[in-house]
Amino acid sequence: MSVVPILHSLLLLTLANGSPVVAKKLFGSRFALALDGGVSFFDGRPVFGASKTVRGLVASTVVTAIGATVLGLSFQLGALVAIAAMAGDLFSSFLKRRMNLPPSSQALGLDQVPESLFPLLACRDMLGLNYADVFLTVWIFFVGELAISRVLYTLRVRDQPY
Template sequence: MAEHPLGRFDDRLNFRAAADRPMILLYAKILILLWSINFAPPLLAHFLDTRWDRPFDRNRLFRDGRPLFGPHKTDRGLIGALLMGTGIGLLLGFPWWVGLGCAVLSMVGDLSTSFIKRRVGLTSGTVTPGIDQLLEGLLPFAVLVRYEPLGTAEVVTLLTVFAFGAYLGSWFFKRVLLGKPQENYPRPLSSRVRIRELRRCSPPLLPFHVWLNIEDVIYHQLIMKSTFRLLGL
């Protein structure tokens, strides 16, 4: 008996879905890797505050009299991003050179963006949507396309999603965690202090609950659960 045409159509759909699944997983891994590199400097700033935050440019000025990169680009942040990229890359199943290469190029892009922003008179720490994320997200694809051939449309889509997520993270860290709640704020601005304050906040800030408890999330969900899994407990 002849097979029903709808049956063949369903089989083709199932085959296409199965074929697309590995690519969707790859896209997710790429985004996680890039976001991890992007998130490393502010994460270290949160936990370490001002420890080991020596500016990468050693406070040097360019010939226009403005900082080379600015005080927010530190040795700590750059080294942390390299270690984060390599480590997260290995955990995601990438070869070591992919994670490290992405981290190096991402930081090159980040420093280049900072250099350009200083030249046009934007102060260190100024959030500029799109511009901040462009080179930092784009340059790592020079490594990623050597590992897995990606088309132009795929790169543009992944870059757009990365830029959107990175901007949201930057906005949250700088506007919520490091934003003055009032003009005469009595304490030195610190993300750790602001999180403790916001934990006692009103219901409108409850959607940020996970981020406000980021230390607990990292400790319990990542460190402890990973340790138990490795020990087979």
């Protein structure tokens, strides 16, 4: 088990996935351009939904890249973690729309695993993680996100309590 790389990974994942939530709270509807442009998939449902925005993608990338440099890691690594985390989040949203779940609804596991697993696999070597570390980090992120989400909801940072 690699404690420091796991802690770095958890911090970067938290920045990557938390920045869009904070950006929404700070900016409200400003800069909230839907990543899918409001386009529907062939099934008539949105590709991702209006809650997946350019603002969130930019916030995640910039904040996580800067956070990586604060941790002594490369700016590029931070940006890659953020982009892969957002890809995981978009993947989840795409699947949730296909399952006819509304935006911001909870799908336990689907909301936490891809947004942590995608970046950890993409950056595993750069973060110094082995596969057991990746599994442990995904599990810690999963449990931690559920706990932190409730706190953020109580503080009125999140719109949903999950």
